[in-house]
Amino acid sequence: xxxxxxxxxxxxxxxxxxxxxxxxxxxxxxxxxxxxxxxxxxxxxxxxxxxxxxxxxxxxxxxxxxxxxxxxxxxxxxxxxxxxxxxxxxxxxxxxxxxxxxxxxxxxxxxxxxxxxxxxxxxxxxxxxxxxxxxxxxxxxxxxxxxxxxxxxxxxxxxxxxxxxxxxxxxxxxxxxxxxxxxxxxxxxxxxxxxxxxxxxxxxxxxxxxxxxxxxxxxxxxxxxxxxxxxxxxxxxxxxxxxx
Amino acid sequence: xxxxxxxxxxxxxxxxxxxxxxxxxxxxxxxxxxxxxxxxxxxxxxxxxxxxxxxxxxxxxxxxxxxxxxxxxxxxxxxxxxxxxxxxxxxxxxxxxxxxxxxxxxxxxxxxxxxxxxxxxxxxxxxxxxxxxxxxxxxxxxxxxxxxxxxxxxxxxxxxxxxxxxxxxxxxxxxxxxxxxxxxxxxxx
Numbered sequence: 403x404x405x406x407x408x409x410x411x412x413x414x415x416x417x418x419x420x421x422x423x424x425x426x427x428x429x430x431x432x433x434x435x436x437x438x439x440x441x442x443x444x445x446x447x448x449x450x451x452x453x454x455x456x457x458x459x460x461x462x463x464x465x466x467x468x469x470x471x472x473x474x475x476x477x478x479x480x481x482x483x484x485x486x487x488x489x490x491x492x493x494x495x496x497x498x499x500x501x502x503x504x505x506x507x508x509x510x511x512x513x514x515x516x517x518x519x520x521x522x523x524x525x526x527x528x529x530x531x532x533x534x535x536x537x538x539x540x541x542x543x544x545x546x547x548x549x550x551x552x553x554x555x556x557x558x559x560x561x562x563x564x565x566x567x568x569x570x571x572x573x574x575x576x577x578x579x580x581x582x583x584x585x586x587x588x589x590x591x592x593x594x595x596x597x598x599x600x601x602x603x604x605x606x607x608x609x610x611x612x613x614x615x616x617x618x619x620x621x622x623x624x625x626x627x628x629x630x631x632x633x634x635x636x637x638x639x640x641x642x643x644x645x646x
Numbered sequence: 647x648x649x650x651x652x653x654x655x656x657x658x659x660x661x662x663x664x665x666x667x668x669x670x671x672x673x674x675x676x677x678x679x680x681x682x683x684x685x686x687x688x689x690x691x692x693x694x695x696x697x698x699x700x701x702x703x704x705x706x707x708x709x710x711x712x713x714x715x716x717x718x719x720x721x722x723x724x725x726x727x728x729x730x731x732x733x734x735x736x737x738x739x740x741x742x743x744x745x746x747x748x749x750x751x752x753x754x755x756x757x758x759x760x761x762x763x764x765x766x767x768x769x770x771x772x773x774x775x776x777x778x779x780x781x782x783x784x785x786x787x788x789x790x791x792x793x794x795x796x797x798x799x800x801x802x803x804x805x806x807x808x809x810x811x812x813x814x815x816x817x818x819x820x821x822x823x824x825x826x827x828x829x830x831x832x833x834x835x
Contacts, residue, residue, distance in 0.1 A: 437652025440659035448662055451670045458677045465684035472691035479698065486701045491830060495720045495774055499803050499828055506806045507794040528809040532826065541812075608798055 502533045504606040509538070512563035512605055516556050520549040523597075536601040538564070543594045547572070550595050557597060563606070567599030718801050724751065724775050724829040729802065733781065733825070736800075740793045742785035751777045775829040778807065783821045790821050803828060 476482075506528060517523060525541035544550060550572055557567040572595040705713075726749050737744035783790060790811075797804060808824030 431652075433649070434652040437655030437659075441655040444659035444662040444667065447667050451667050451674065455670055455674045455677070458674045458681065462677050462681040462684070465681040465688065469684045469688040469691065472688040472695070476691060476695045476698065479694070482698050482702060486698065486705065488830070489705050492716055492720050495828070495830065496716060496803075499720065499774075499805070503798075503803065503805060505795075505798045506809055507791055507798060510791055510794075522813070524813040526809065526811055528806075530805070530807050532805050532807065610799065 499532075500608070503608040504530060504536060505608040506530075506606065508606055509563055509601065512561075513540075516559070516562050518544075518549055518553045518556060520544050520546070521553045530606075536603075536606055538597075538599060538601055540597040541594070542597060543592075545593065547574075547593055550593060553597075557599070563601050564597075564599040565602045567597055569595055569597050571596040715801060719803050720774075721802070721829050724777050724827060726751075726777050726779060726827065729777075729804070729827050730779060730781075732800075732802065733779070733797075733804075736796055737783055737793060740785065740789045740796070742783040742789050742793055744781060744783060746780075746782040748780045749777055750780075751775070773831050775832065777827050778824055779827065780808070780822070780824040783823060784818055785821075786817055787819060790819070797825070 509528065513523070521542050521544045523540045523542045525539075527539040528536065530536040542550075542553065544553070550569060554567070554569045556562060557564050557569075572593065574593050708716075730747055730749075734744045783793065785793075794806070797806065804825040804827055806823065807826045808822070810822040811819055813819065
């Protein structure tokens with residue numbers, strides 16, 4: 403005897419315990435996916451960091467060697483720097499000294515041009531602090547007071563070597579006696595005076611133009627016997643200018 | 647089991663990050679920063695070497711005679727004995743009597759440079775050695791002027807800081823002169 407179950411087609415609407423079509427049910431486990439993804443990513447990241455570290459260490463070593471090589475290339479840098487600094491110091495000092503260098507000989511020429519014919523300057527005192535002002539004090543004598551005034555005006559002119567000049571100690575002494583300042587007086591020049599003033603920088607600055615004079619050597623290169631014979635130049639004596 | 651596996655995975659990932667990836671990456675960053683510093687230092691060294699060579703070439707382009715003249719203009723040391731000998735020789739060259747020599751050594755900073763206007767050099771490091779040499783000459787006024795001209799143009803720079811004389815009745819007069827000699831600062835010798 404065979405058992406024949408009731409067919410479902412025979413009974414419409416009745417549920418069958420055995421499904422006719424088997425459908426696979428899809429389920430997405432996000433939690434598992436996340437975990438797997440994170441694990442894979444972390445492993446990859448670990449490997450990447452490992453290799454990156456190796457590369458960076460190699461680069462660091464290379465940079466260190468480059469630095470050592472660069473330092474070797476200037477191993478004598480201290481000596482070179484000292485040489486350059488010395489040269490630079492010397493140039494700066496030379497420039498400064500030459501900027502402040504004055505030529506007092508120009509002063510004599512200027513005084514000769516600005517001394518009145520009736521005036522004699524008999525004492526001369528010049529002081530100069532390099533880079534600052536030059537001070538000149540002259541002791542003069544003349545016959546008349548008017549000459550003192552004229553000399554003062556001349557020294558105040560644009561051609562004068564003085565930037566500012568002060569005439570003082572104007573005295574009239576006895577013709578036969580010496581002045582209180584120890585100046586030698588002639589019997590005629592009875593009026594004595596002093597001139598004190600600051601000199602113009604541009605009248606004293608050394609220009610170096612047209613100088614063909616011998617240089618002072620550090621080591622003597624000639625003895626007095628070797629020097630060419632020179633006749634002393636004539637002292638520019640005039641009736642009125644003995645000292646200057 | 648299905649729930650434990652993702653939990654373990656996430657836990658491992660987190661542990662990997664905090665105990666391996668994070669610290670290692672921080673170390674790598676430090677190493678790279680150090681490497682960049684070294685590279686920068688090497689580049690600076692090369693620039694420094696280039697600048698040094700350029701400056702040295704500038705100096706070495708000068709002729710030996712020019713360098714010698716500059717050295718004489720501002721020498722290393724103050725050799726007052728040599729300077730006095732040179733002054734004596736110069737005086738003899740102009741038939742002037744030379745004597746009554748006194749010297750005084752100083753170390754002062756040169757004052758302002760005229761080329762720089764009001765710039766004060768006393769604030770700079772160029773404190774030159776200086777020595778004041780005073781002496782007297784006997785001769786004529788014309789001889790003295792010629793001596794003065796030669797002195798002004800001396801290669802060994804001597805600054806006339808004092809002149810004094812009084813006219814006399816005779817042909818010969820006595821002139822008092824003070825000159826200042828310079829040398830490089832002691833620190834640069």
